[in-house]
Amino acid sequence: MKWSSGDITVYQQSKEFVDTAIIPLLPVSFGSHIRTSASMGDYVTLIGEETERQLHGRLFLLPPFTYLMEEDSETLLLRLHSWVKELKDEGLRHVYFLTSDPEWKKREQELGETLLWMPVIPMETMDADYQEEIVKEQVKQLFQVILHKWQES
Amino acid sequence: MSKEDISRRQFLNYTLTGVGGFMAAGMLMPMVRFAIDPILEKGASQDMVAVTEVSKIGKEPKRFNFKIKQKDGWYESEVTQSAWVYKNGKGELIALSPVCKHLGCTIDWNTDPAHPNQFYCPCHGGRYEKDGTNIKGTPPLAPLDVYDSQVKDGKLYLGKAKPRKGA
Numbered sequence: 001m002k003w004s005s006g007d008i009t010v011y012q013q014s015k016e017f018v019d020t021a022i023i024p025l026l027p028v029s030f031g032s033h034i035r036t037s038a039s040m041g042d043y044v045t046l047i048g049e050e051t052e053r054q055l056h057g058r059l060f061l062l063p064p065f066t067y068l069m070e071e072d073s074e075t076l077l078l079r080l081h082s083w084v085k086e087l088k089d090e091g092l093r094h095v096y097f098l099t100s101d102p103e104w105k106k107r108e109q110e111l112g113e114t115l116l117w118m119p120v121i122p123m124e125t126m127d128a129d130y131q132e133e134i135v136k137e138q139v140k141q142l143f144q145v146i147l148h149k150w151q152e153s
Numbered sequence: 154m155s156k157e158d159i160s161r162r163q164f165l166n167y168t169l170t171g172v173g174g175f176m177a178a179g180m181l182m183p184m185v186r187f188a189i190d191p192i193l194e195k196g197a198s199q200d201m202v203a204v205t206e207v208s209k210i211g212k213e214p215k216r217f218n219f220k221i222k223q224k225d226g227w228y229e230s231e232v233t234q235s236a237w238v239y240k241n242g243k244g245e246l247i248a249l250s251p252v253c254k255h256l257g258c259t260i261d262w263n264t265d266p267a268h269p270n271q272f273y274c275p276c277h278g279g280r281y282e283k284d285g286t287n288i289k290g291t292p293p294l295a296p297l298d299v300y301d302s303q304v305k306d307g308k309l310y311l312g313k314a315k316p317r318k319g320a
Contacts, residue, residue: 010256017256017277017292057256058276132233147275 002052003063011060019153020059020146021092022116023083024048025099029069037069039122040100046131047118048098050139055146060092073103077110084113094149114149116142191226201303201310204236208307210246214239214262214272214283219311236300236311237262237272241284249285250298250314260297272297285317 001007001018011018024044029037045064052061065083067076084095095113097104100120108115118138123131159167204219214237223232236248237260249272253260258276265273265280271288272281280288285297301312 014256054259055276057253057258057274143275150275 001056001060003061014057015091018058018060019092020055020094020096020150021062021087022048022051022059022096022098023062023080024064025097025101025104026064026066027069027101027103028066031069033069036120039124040120042123043118043120044098044100046123046135047138047142050135051098051142051146054139054143058150059146062087069101069103073107077107080111093153094146096146114145116145118142191224201301201312203308204248204311205238205309206307207246207304207309210238210240210309212240214249216251216262235259238309239283246302246304246309247284248300248302248309248311250300252298252314253279253293254287254295254297255279255293 001011026041026044027033027037028041041064048061048064052059065080080097087095096116097111097113098116098118100118102117102119104111104115105117108117121134121138123134126134202219202221205217209215216235217238218233218235220231220233223230235251237251238246238248241247251259251261253274253276255274255277258274260272260274260279260281262272263269264275265271265278268280270283272283272285274280274293277292279291279293281293281297282288285299287293287296296317298314298316300314303310303312
């Protein structure tokens, strides 16, 4: 499901079947990292959408959590924790953060939930077919993680 | 000239209103038509798309991707779709939609070790027979959609996925 009014209708009718949420974490920066942060945005969005397409019925892809690269990470963590709390209260037992930003990898322990960190692959030079192939291949790897967690529970 | 119910003034008024009305309609109709044109054509049937060569299709369902142009009012985009295609016992080609009829996850062939040779949905454990029939006791309530298909010059063309009646 996506955060769109159409999908929300379905969600409300079949809440008991949806127990997983993905929050993309997208950094924004206008400094020297402007290109990297844009690439991260492209890549994480593509990965998120493909995952959502395949697991539409059980997984909720939330709107991205955006922040400035220079922002204080303690505040960000606090905000993320309140997102997680909201989602858990809603019955979404599995919460994943999807990002390419290496800063999160360093603070993985503090996040409290599973971090899906995919090192960014710059997509702008590839043609559309190749892009799709790469994204499909990456998503397949992500599946292993998500499906395994499902089987455990 | 005994019964003159209409005066000259009235006659001219009627004629002018009539002619004016036609002219206004003549000008407005095309404008309205242009404005709503994409909406009128939304339901137009989707073209068949070449998916693969028939020789590549075997008895085991195989996944093929193809691109269709999706038109949504004014907005046109290319969407990738996939189909599970195989040859059944009678040699007919069957193309099934990979979208689970339960909540729309993407199904896969033969991935559940406990139930081989079935379509399996990883989300809620929905299962389907090879012909797409949903298996009772699993969440889906309808069989998988079947694509309109056509073979031309050794190539398989697929159209729209159509729903079937539940088992």
